[in-house]
């Protein structure tokens with residue numbers, strides 16, 4: 001059976017970044033730039049006062065000296081003259097520093113008397129001038145990587161970008177399968193349960209910058225599945241949920257093959273997630289996730305999110321960290337085990353408490369987790385304090 005890393009590499013091998021679209025700054029949070037951007041202006045564009053006070057020349061503004069106030073410079077409305085010897089210009093924060101001035105005397109250090117000021121003995125020695133380009137120069141590259149944050153957007157706005165070229169959102173069709181499923185809020189029949197996997201995955205994908213498309217629940221019949229697959233002809237990725245195992249009603253693989261699926265692989269050495277399937281359905285990448293709710297969400301993190309990142313032009317692989325076990329963990333079987341666990345950051349580094357109950361149907365255990373502890377195939381039993389690899393959950 002394929003390892004998790006091999007399976008992910010095979011899935012990712014066919015994925016190239018999607019095209020781009022323009023969005024306004026207000027819609028750009030969380031989006032990913034499709035091309036490098038540079039500043040369209042220098043900031044500040046002129047030497048600017050950092051304080052309210054008087055623009056002066058340092059040599060004429062020593063303690064006890066008196067200067068004549070000859071004008072005013074405000075933010076947005078500078079003073080156009082040239083400062084002469086013994087002259088001062090009233091100035092406010094953000095205003096251009098006039099020609100001839102090399103210093104801002106803060107108003108707390110000036111005693112005003114009609115048209116003159118006298119410099120106090122306590123005079124502050126800092127000049128309080130922000131040079132032109134102190135923040136960034138025209139043509140400077142925008143340094144942000146990854147999904148745009150509020151801080152990125154503040155800088156891009158200051159660089160005078162009103163619209164940004166971003167990757168379009170990869171569209172992902174989510175197809176739940178199973179006669180037992182009803183949507184949340186419905187009244188399930190005696191043998192039915194509520195479909196949760198598609199909602200959890202939709203949230204996970206939306207958060208990662210994709211556009212999930214929730215398709216209707218397909219019943220366990222080839223006709224129903226065929227009809228639902230037909231609704232996913234124009235997407236970037238098809239994800240089926242359930243029907244992946246070997247039971248008489250697990251029809252996803254054979255139905256998809258009949259519809260044109262080129263199967264790449266089926267079954268991997270992973271727990272949960274053994275019956276994972278991947279291939280290409282008439283040119284569209286397709287991943288078949290197992291139905292068990294924890295398996296579906298964990299495989300979403302391990303396989304589907306990397307596809308979204310690759311589509312967005314980001315480094316795809318999950319970032320694995322190292323920590324120490326808080327509790328003993330039994331020996332592992334032949335499949336790499338992604339165990340639901342709780343990470344605490346301590347002074348001694350990350351501490352990982354692996355939960356007792358690991359059945360792949362237990363959503364309340366997954367919800368209590370904030371990371372997955374990764375146990376290699378056939379790892380021996382581990383003791384508290386032993387090193388452990390883990391993956392933070394999104």
Ligand SMILES: Nc1nc2c(c(=O)[nH]1)N[C@H]1C(S)=C(S)[C@@H](COP(=O)(O)OP(=O)(O)OC[C@H]3O[C@@H](n4cnc5c(N)ncnc54)[C@H](O)[C@@H]3O)O[C@H]1N2
Nearest residue numbers: 176195196197198242243244245250274290291292293295
């Ligand atoms: N004889 C064997 N049986 C099973 C094997 C095996 O190797 N041999 N593998 C087990 C493993 S591991 C898994 S994982 C499951 C995967 O089965 P399927 O992908 O076929 O999933 P289903 O049978 O459709 O459903 C399993 C379970 O999950 C519930 N489910 C399904 N979809 C949803 C949904 N959208 N929301 C919430 N819950 C869902 C479903 O009702 C079942 O309880 O197979 C094992 N069996």
Ligand code: MOO
Nearest residue numbers: 272273274295360
């Ligand atoms: O692989 Mo199943 O996903 O162990 O529950």
